[in-house]
Amino acid sequence: MNGNDRDSHAGARPGGGAGRSAPLERKADRETVRRHNLSLVLRAVRDEGEATRAGVAARVGLTRAAVSSLVEQLLESGFLSESGKTFSGQAGRPGTVLKVARTGVAGLGVEINVDYVSVCVVDLAGTDRVRLVEHLDNRGAPPAQVLGRAAGIAARALASAEEQELRPVGAQLALPGLVSRGCVRQAPNLGWTHVEAESPFAEALAALRPGRAALPVRSENEANLAALAELWFGGLGEVRSFLYLSGEIGVGGALVVGGELLRGAHGFAGEIGHVVASADGPQCRCGSRGCLEQYAGQSALLRAAGIDENAGAPGMAELERRAAAGEDRAVTALGQAGLMLGRVLSDAVNLFDPQAVVLGGVYRPLLPWLSPPASEELSTRVVSGLWPPSSPRLRASSPTADAARGGAALVVQDALTDPASYANGTKSGEV
Structure with a gap:
């Protein structure tokens, strides 16, 4: 989700002639349907906080057998965990409680503002697990220097996340001003005009973490990400x-x-x-x-x-x-x-x-x-x-919702939408 000029793949217009409508998507094959259902089950457990296989099946409209198969895959890939039994008060065996895992896939959010940098790591449940804030005067500083400072703080946050067995799968920059296609078109209070942000930040972060896979980096306006954090976490x-x-x-x-x-x-x-x-x-x-x-x-x-x-x-x-x-x-x-x-x-x-x-x-x-x-x-x-x-x-606003957390949660949203792509830490390309 970036503030980009994106092409729209809308359906054909009523009465539109040949060659005038956008191409239709290919029909869903078995693998596509399974990937969708993996996401459906994972998001159902995340939204409930904890659930049984039977409860998930009732919520998403799949058979218990199908849900059990999907749950096993999500358990194996580290997205879900089991914790004890729950008793419904009805006849039958008690169900095993499912929760989203507190280790594994996570998101990194980095807010760069005029007088501070805030970095946040959240887990699959959206819980704020690492938080670092440094008050810095970024006005007038060269963009490469500001992005390098932020990368240094982010590297420390990632080290702390690794100690908690978290695996951030992407980074989201939150930047003040007009942001489009990885470029800060204008940020008057920083003094930035047409500044490329994603690649320099990614390169600076990679240099501080030799031997580790480079994180995909995206960027977004900071107020947009703060609004998403308010929507998701603000009550x-x-x-x-x-x-x-x-x-x-x-x-x-x-x-x-x-x-x-x-x-x-x-x-x-x-x-x-x-x-x-x-x-x-x-x-x-x-x-x-x-x-x-x-x-x-x-x-x-x-x-x-x-x-x-x-x-x-x-x-x-x-x-x-x-x-x-x-x-x-x-x-x-x-x-x-x-x-x-x-x-x-x-x-x-x-x-x-x-x-x-x-x-x-x-x-x-x-x-x-x-x-x-x-x-x-x-x-x-x-x-x-x-x-x-x-x-x-x-x-x-809620004290628990800010741009850094919104950015980190946006990375996690992508993983929740397509968990199969993130299962083994081999996701490539943009988050």
Whole structure:
């Protein structure tokens, strides 16, 4: 899943003549059906947390004999494990409890942001097993240096994963800005323009791990991956359509509609940080004026509160401390940012009609001060009338969901979709 310009293999148009429709896929053969059913069984066990063969058969609609055969293959290849017996209270033999394995296949996520690098390894269940975060000033540094730093942190995370008998099968980079086909088209806050990221990172990581197979590397916008993490791990309940904002040095955004990312024609949808909040506002690094980022980005928040705008995480902690103490300048800065957030969010809500707006990154701990003015704007400007000030639709992100975890989980999703390709550690090509 990358923000790429991808060809669509749609079916024939009604009434379309010969040569005008896309080619149809070949019919599924026995091997294709088995691979699909392997994934079906594995995902059923993962979704349930633990299950019996009989329970899986009932859920996926296959015979018990077919499920037993598939389960044996998944046990042999290390995707599932057995742990004790379960008693249903009915006649018959107790069933063996199946769970996804806590060793073996895993995913690696690497978030490179302006002032930090975060690396995460998750297992098949989506559990965060390794987490490393280093606060680094990546502004103005050569891209090769930044990618090399990130590779060094990733190499340490992989070593820790190996100690836990985990086998990451791919790496997913989470990058700020416009990302397409492995290239960062534009990341104003990093100062990157048309920077190839995947190959340099993969080469740097391989150089740090001699004798080991090179990991396939993919890249994606960081807000998109954070939104996926929120969808999968954030406790959204029945919410399947939402707008996610990632507050960092810049302001990233992602749209999830019906449980799927809305990418746009070129993969660049969601760049809400560069929506103009005030046409005569401050100059933005993107070249425009008055972008939301200039009012609600991390640097803008710190500057407005009278704190060094380059202070990073310690500065944000100080801002929260001052706001909690009721310091006028800090509270005013957050109130103004919340108002601008609400103004821009109102336009987005009117356009896309999401079930919720989720504020992540630096916004999460600041929501008590951002939410009242933002909610007031939403209440006034959203035409549906579904966003009153008391609405829980504007909410903080989960502390367990971020871009690095979303990236690692996306690698695991690929393995869950086609476990046969990853069974023996011989998966080749892109994750």
